[in-house]
Every structure is written in C-alpha cells, then in structure tokens.
Amino acid sequence: MSDFQISIHHPDFPNDTEFEVEGVGLVKNGGSLTVTEEMQARYKADRGIDLKDSLEESPIIGVGKAKANVTTGKRTPNEQRSDDMMQQVGEVAVPGTAAEADPAGVNHVSQEGGES
Amino acid sequence: MAVGVGGAGFIGIAHETVMGTYVAPTTYVPVLSEGLNYTEDRYISPAIRGKTIASLVKQGFYHAEGDIDWEVDTALLPYFLYIMRLAIVKTGAGPYTYTCTLASGASSGIGGANATQKTMSITIVRNGRVFKYVGCVIPSYNFRVEDGVLKSNMSVMGLGETGLNADTPPTASFAARKMFGADAHTVAVDVAGTSPTFSTPSNDFNGFTFAVNDNGAAQNRIRPSRQASYISFGETEATIATQLDFQDRTEMDAFIATTGKALRLTSSNVPASDQVQITAYNAVYTAYGVQLGSIGDIVMADTELRLIDIASGTPFQIVQTSTTSIT
Numbered sequence: 001m002s003d004f005q006i007s008i009h010h011p012d013f014p015n016d017t018e019f020e021v022e023g024v025g026l027v028k029n030g031g032s033l034t035v036t037e038e039m040q041a042r043y044k045a046d047r048g049i050d051l052k053d054s055l056e057e058s059p060i061i062g063v064g065k066a067k068a069n070v071t072t073g074k075r076t077p078n079e080q081r082s083d084d085m086m087q088q089v090g091e092v093a094v095p096g097t098a099a100e101a102d103p104a105g106v107n108h109v110s111q112e113g114g115e116s
Numbered sequence: 117m118a119v120g121v122g123g124a125g126f127i128g129i130a131h132e133t134v135m136g137t138y139v140a141p142t143t144y145v146p147v148l149s150e151g152l153n154y155t156e157d158r159y160i161s162p163a164i165r166g167k168t169i170a171s172l173v174k175q176g177f178y179h180a181e182g183d184i185d186w187e188v189d190t191a192l193l194p195y196f197l198y199i200m201r202l203a204i205v206k207t208g209a210g211p212y213t214y215t216c217t218l219a220s221g222a223s224s225g226i227g228g229a230n231a232t233q234k235t236m237s238i239t240i241v242r243n244g245r246v247f248k249y250v251g252c253v254i255p256s257y258n259f260r261v262e263d264g265v266l267k268s269n270m271s272v273m274g275l276g277e278t279g280l281n282a283d284t285p286p287t288a289s290f291a292a293r294k295m296f297g298a299d300a301h302t303v304a305v306d307v308a309g310t311s312p313t314f315s316t317p318s319n320d321f322n323g324f325t326f327a328v329n330d331n332g333a334a335q336n337r338i339r340p341s342r343q344a345s346y347i348s349f350g351e352t353e354a355t356i357a358t359q360l361d362f363q364d365r366t367e368m369d370a371f372i373a374t375t376g377k378a379l380r381l382t383s384s385n386v387p388a389s390d391q392v393q394i395t396a397y398n399a400v401y402t403a404y405g406v407q408l409g410s411i412g413d414i415v416m417a418d419t420e421l422r423l424i425d426i427a428s429g430t431p432f433q434i435v436q437t438s439t440t441s442i443t
Binding site for chain 1: 290
C-alpha cells in the first residue's frame with residue numbers, strides 16, 4: 001500500500017463544485033488530492049474493500065500511478081478526460097492498451113448479467 | 117458478511133446512451149429512502165397431477181420498480197426531469213434554465229417520440245453489495261413542501277437489474293448540497309389562463325403537494341429475455357393537494373362551480389441558479405372538505421385540485437434553474 005493521487009472531473013458540474021469523495025475528503029471539481037495510506041487503511045477497516053479498487057469504479061475519478069496495473073475496464077469519455085487532466089499535472093500513468101482491448105469491461109455489464 | 121445499516125448505503129446515477137445498457141454512476145444523490153426492487157411475475161404451474169400443491173415453477177418476466185424519496189436539490193433534479201414524461205428546453209450558458217412541459221409519448225426511451233428524453237442507470241449500494249437498475253424512468257412523482265422543505269417522491273420503473281454479488285462498490289462522491297428551507301417557498305393563486313400574472317402571494321396554504329401520475333407499466337414482449345421491453349406511459353393524472361385556512365365560502369363556491377384556478381409554487385434560493393417553479397394553469401377542485409374537527413381545531417379545508425388541459429397552453433410547467441448542465 002502506498003500513497004497515490006486522484007483527480008475528479010465531472011463534466012456536468014462547474015469547476016469550483018466541491019465533491020465529498022467517500023473515504024478521501026473534499027475535492028474540487030477539476031482538482032486532485034493525495035490518498036494517503038492512512039485513508040486507505042481506514043476505508044479498508046470500515047468497508048472491508050480496497051479504496052483504490054472502489055475509486056477505480058467511478059468514471060469521474062482518475063486514479064494516479066498504480067492505475068497502470070489495471071487490465072480490465074473499458075474507459076468512458078469521462079474517465080478519459082480525467083486521465084487527460086492527470087497527465088497534465090504529471091501524476092498519472094494512463095491505463096495501458098490492455099484495458100482498451102477488453103470489450104467486456106467491468107463497468108459495462110450486459111443487460112442480462114445479473115438476473116439468474 | 118455482517119449486517120448493514122441504511123445510512124451506510126448510497127445511490128449513484130448516470131444517464132444511459134443505450135436504453136437498458138448499464139452505465140456506472142457519475143453522480144450521487146442523497147435520499148431519504150428508497151425501495152427499488154426486482155419485481156417478477158413468477159409462473160407457478162397449476163397443473164393437476166394427483167397432488168393439491170404446485171409442483172413446478174419457472175422464472176417469469178421481470179422489471180425493477182420502487183420509490184425514491186429525497187430532498188430536492190437543484191444540482192441533481194435535472195437528471196431526473198430528463199427521465200420523466202416531460203418535454204424539456206434548456207437555455208442559458210451557465211447557469212441553466214430547464215423549462216419542462218408535459219409530453220405525450222407513450223414509451224420510455226431516449227429522445228425522439230418517446231415519453232422520456234433519456235433513460236437512467238441507478239446504482240444502489242446496500243450493505244456493501246451493488247444493485248444495478250437499468251433502463252429506469254419515472255412515470256409517477258410528486259413535489260411537496262413538507263416540514264418546510266421541498267421534497268420529492270419519485271416512483272421509478274426500470275427494465276431490469278444487472279448487479280452481481282462480486283461487484284466492487286464504486287466510491288461515492290457527493291457534490292455540495294443545496295436544499296430549500298422554510299423561507300424559500302411562495303404560493304400564488306390566480307384565475308385559470310395561459311399567462312396568469314400571480315401578482316399576489318397567498319398565505320393560506322398549509323402544505324402543497326403537486327403530484328403527477330403518468331400510469332406507467334412494464335411491458336413485456338416475447339423475446340429471449342425476461343427483462344421488460346419498455347415502460348409504457350398512459351393517461352396523465354396531475355393533482356395539487358393542500359389544506360387551506362377556511363375564511364369564507366369563496367373557494368367552496370369555486371369547488372361547486374368547477375371554476376378553474378391557476379396555482380404556482382416557487383421554491384427559490386437564488387432565482388438564476390437555484391430555483392424550482394411549478395405552475396398549474398388550469399386546476400379545478402375535485403375535493404373540498406371543511407368541518408369542525410374538534411373543540412380546539414382550526415377550521416380548515418382539505419382540498420385537492422385536478423389539473424386540466426387549457427386551450428393554446430400547457431396544463432403545467434416546471435421551470436428549474438441550475439448550475440448543472442445536462443447534455
């Protein structure tokens with residue numbers, strides 16, 4: 001576990017809108033924040049799941065550095081904008097082509113996926 | 117897995133690009149309660165075969181259905197307006213004005229001649245488990261002043277639910293909240309018409325509930341899927357319910373004579389960017405009950421008005437200003 005950066009970009013909201021990101025704190029739209037090991041540990045203790053995994057499920061949140069290890073999940077336009085923004089501040093490694101090559105990305109479950 | 121508590125759950129929403137295809141949530145909505153659920157017409161075979169109890173069951177058609185109750189927030193309301201049976205005109209370059217009038221489409225869908233302009237994926241996390249409701253629209257809703265706050269109950273119907281037990285919950289990110297408190301509301305009454313002036317506010321209203329029921333129903337067509345094919349919209353029944361101080365027989369006479377009235381509820385923090393205004397242009401009393409309830413009760417009238425169409429106009433209009441831009 002190590003610190004990592006997140007950015008938030010919600011295209012529908014003004015740039016100065018403050019978002020309360022669960023487990024992390026307040027982040028302004030268009031801004032970024034460092035997620036510390038302590039935040040991650042506290043989230044894990046409370047929710048029982050990994051904070052970074054959970055953040056990566058959100059299309060409006062860009063997750064920096066270790067995000068390069070992600071191999072699933074199709075990028076939405078919103079996610080791509082977040083990545084672009086993080087690249088501008090030099091904090092993120094954009095997910096590799098392995099993610100783009102997975103047409104059945106985890107964020108896009110088919111209609112019938114959960115009905116059984 | 118430990119048991120969960122409601123407050124630890126949350127709801128996230130996103131408009132869909134293809135009706136019924138799940139989109140991960142981008143926007144999170146504080147709610148007072150929710151009851152969205154998998155709803156199935158399960159087939160239990162009544163075949164007679166020597167026993168008095170059913171012996172076979174098959175999965176049937178299903179859809180998602182249930183209410184979401186929340187405190188109206190103008191940063192979030194536009195998302196929901198787009199999945200109601202409303203024709204919406206968006207103006208402004210930020211902040212924006214959404215002018216909504218009753219549409220006449222009969223089916224859920226994305227734009228065109230459909231009843232709704234968009235459909236929505238609603239993600240609900242309950243006790244750490246993810247529920248993904250797809251193809252959601254709102255065929256029935258209300259806006260009401262309750263406890264001095266503008267609240268809304270929305271009856272959601274969706275095509276299906278696609279969550280899996282192994283799904284990782286997303287991280288909720290709630291935008292700074294906006295809410296209408298007790299000093300934010302004004303009610304005005306005028307004679308029915310297409311452009312009433314509402315020059316004088318009324319101070320007689322004890323509560324205000326504007327309700328619209330488009331009589332939605334899940335429609336199942338034969339295809340290799342158990343999900344609903346679409347949500348149909350039927351007759352629109354719109355009402356306003358309130359309790360009025362009884363001072364004279366004027367309103368009673370209007371009830372008896374079916375006299376049309378125009379009513380407007382304005383809830384406003386900042387007119388240009390944080391306001392909801394609901395106008396009924398032609399409403400007729402369908403109930404007006406006045407009685408001496410008890411020795412200490414104020415004499416009041418329990419009333420309900422039904423909204424009626426008006427020539428060259430619209431029966432009602434919802435105008436909302438917001439900093440949120442729906443595209």
